[in-house]
Amino acid sequence: EVVILQQPMSVCVPPNHEVTLRVQAIGTGALKYQWFDKQQTEVCGTEPELTVSLQRSGKYICRVMIYFARFFLSVPYREPHIVIHPISQTVKPGETFTLKCTALGKPAPAYQWYRNGRILPKQTTETLRVRLFYTVGSYLCAVSNNLEESWSEAAEIEIGKNHQRLFMASFSSLSLAFRKHSFPATDKVALLIGNLNYNHHPGLMAPTMDVHELANLLQQLGFRVVSLLDLTLQEMQAAIDKFLQLLDRGVYAVFYYAGHGYEHSGRNYLVAIDAPRPYRTENCVCVQRVMHSMQERKAQLNVILLDTCRKW
Numbered sequence: 001e002v003v004i005l006q007q008p009m010s011v012c013v014p015p016n017h018e019v020t021l022r023v024q025a026i027g028t029g030a031l032k033y034q035w036f037d038k039q040q041t042e043v044c045g046t047e048p049e050l051t052v053s054l055q056r057s058g059k060y061i062c063r064v065m066i067y068f069a070r071f072f073l074s075v076p077y078r079e080p081h082i083v084i085h086p087i088s089q090t091v092k093p094g095e096t097f098t099l100k101c102t103a104l105g106k107p108a109p110a111y112q113w114y115r116n117g118r119i120l121p122k123q124t125t126e127t128l129r130v131r132l133f134y135t136v137g138s139y140l141c142a143v144s145n146n147l148e149e150s151w152s153e154a155a156e157i158e159i160g161k162n163h164q165r166l167f168m169a170s171f172s173s174l175s176l177a178f179r180k181h182s183f184p185a186t187d188k189v190a191l192l193i194g195n196l197n198y199n200h201h202p203g204l205m206a207p208t209m210d211v212h213e214l215a216n217l218l219q220q221l222g223f224r225v226v227s228l229l230d231l232t233l234q235e236m237q238a239a240i241d242k243f244l245q246l247l248d249r250g251v252y253a254v255f256y257y258a259g260h261g262y263e264h265s266g267r268n269y270l271v272a273i274d275a276p277r278p279y280r281t282e283n284c285v286c287v288q289r290v291m292h293s294m295q296e297r298k299a300q301l302n303v304i305l306l307d308t309c310r311k312w
Helices: 161-179 207-220 233-245 287-296
Strands: 002-006 018-022 024-027 033-037 049-053 058-064 067-073 078-084 089-091 097-100 102-106 110-115 127-130 137-144 149-151 155-159 187-194 224-229 251-258 261-264 267-271 284-286 301-307
Touching: 049 058, 078 137, 078 149, 089 097, 149 267, 187 207, 187 233, 207 224, 207 251, 207 301, 224 233, 233 251, 233 284, 233 287, 251 287, 267 287, 284 287, 287 301
Parallel strands: 089 155, 187 224, 187 251, 251 301
Antiparallel strands: 002 024, 018 049, 033 058, 058 067, 078 102, 097 127, 110 137, 137 149, 137 155, 261 267, 267 284
16 A cells, blocks of 8 residues: 655746745555656656646656656746836837737736827737837836736827937827817816715815815816716715716716726826725725726817825
């Protein structure tokens, strides 16, 4: 009879990193060991310990007489982790440039590129190639799997100083044509939220006055304004949903928040007054999701103003 006292342990290591697997067993006679890979192919291992260097995840099994010990080498399920961020560049007008964002995660992350906060349709790979007449702006990439979503650092694309004069000359005719047309708003709506009296966090002084003053200014510009103070997470989500229902083509939309907040994995979060201590992302409102929902409504103008911290 053979009794296995210690099974090989599953580990997660970088590629080409040596790993030593170990099995410990006792029996009534001399023990023989043989290691196999996941294809049941014998490997050069006839001892209790096996040292391997792997290119990819795999499974190893050690047979001790008629008993089996199984070793699984696999990448654990985890949220996306960005290892290569896009890099800012200086380009010529119309020049092709490439941005790259690489992320690790299990399941494998999906990619989505954005320019100046707007989604770039069909740009869903880790490499973005752009060749447009007007390419300047801020580019970033969102990577996600079914566990979480992360955002890359922003890459700023600028036109070199030696080419700005030529660019502006060629762009001036387009600017004149644009100024000949007006784009009047079909409606102007604003949602202002100020959180100051928190259940589990320090209170704030300024949001009440800030919301009041901004509401007056927006009303002078013809906006219909809804001002709300001290909202729970459920109340914030309900107010935002009602606000989104007012948005349509031709509408000018303003969303303003004053209160506690933070930035995590490239995303900004707004803290509700009932958020626990410590709070997590699920206890807060994600600004990027609000922005994406506003953009989906095809409003003529979307403005988001945040008076909040951006630190975790």
